[in-house]
Amino acid sequence: MDAVLEFFDTLLFGDFEMERQVVMIDLPKYKEKLVDLELAIKGCMVNNADFDPARWWGLFGGSTRHLKKIAMRILSLTSSSSGCERNWSTFEVVHTKKRNRLETNRLNNLVYVQFNANLMEKTKREKIGLWKCF
Structure with missing residues (x-):
């Protein structure tokens, strides 16, 4: 958890309100599955070549809006040099x-x-x- 908090601190450097929203509201919702994730979990059960994490976050990340934004930023990074x-x-x-x-x-x-x-x-x-x- 320390690494996750350090990551958010680095990623959201200077945006204290966004960091507070992510750490205090969105992250606990996501971790404790307080949002209706049943369909979301079924949506990623089959993790094959057709699975698209960005699409998953686009569909099911609405209740954790700030985490969704961060996930989409991370998933948009290129993975080649x-x-x-x-x-x-x-x-x-x-x-x-x-x-x-x-x-x-x-x-x-x-x-x-x-x-x-x-x-x-x-x-x-x-x-x-x-x-x-x-």
């Missing part, structure tokens, strides 16, 4: 042996511009490709 890998790839292009003395802020700005320029170019190529189909 592909976004980071793309960023690091762009970083390697910008940060070379000749440009290894750049300030952190300037380096971040260059990576941002380079990444977005590549993204714009990709979007432009896709649009041109779509027009060629017609």
